[in-house]
Amino acid sequence: MNWLNNLxxxxxxxxxxxxxxxxxxxxYLVLAYLVSFWDDFPLEVSITRRRIFSGLLVLYATFRFYRLIQKEED
Known part of the structure; x- marks a missing residue:
């Protein structure tokens, strides 16, 4: 019956x-990519902190996508 609701x-x-x-x-995914790999980043931040921040952005984007899909199934 669930497939009927999707139609x-x-x-x-x-x-x-x-x-x-x-x-x-x-x-958020594009922002994470830019923060991680942009050579001339306008803020003075170490590469390690930039990679950690971009990893957190990817995790947050994944969480938002998961919530979006869960919301669509309801």
Whole structure:
């Protein structure tokens, strides 16, 4: 019966929020990549701290994606 629920049309609000959630997920991944690999980073931060921060951004993006998928299944 769960697959029948997936065939139903979503409301425009639900579609918009889902797409917005995907865009935010992609934004955090791109931000993590930029922080980690940008050679001329404008802030004076050690490479180790930049990599730790980018790892945290990836974890947060993964968490947001997981919550987005869980919300869609409800």
């Amino acid at each position: 139903k049309q979503k409301s425009p609000k639900q579609r918009f929020l889902f797409i917005l959630g995907l865009l935010i997920f992609c934004f």
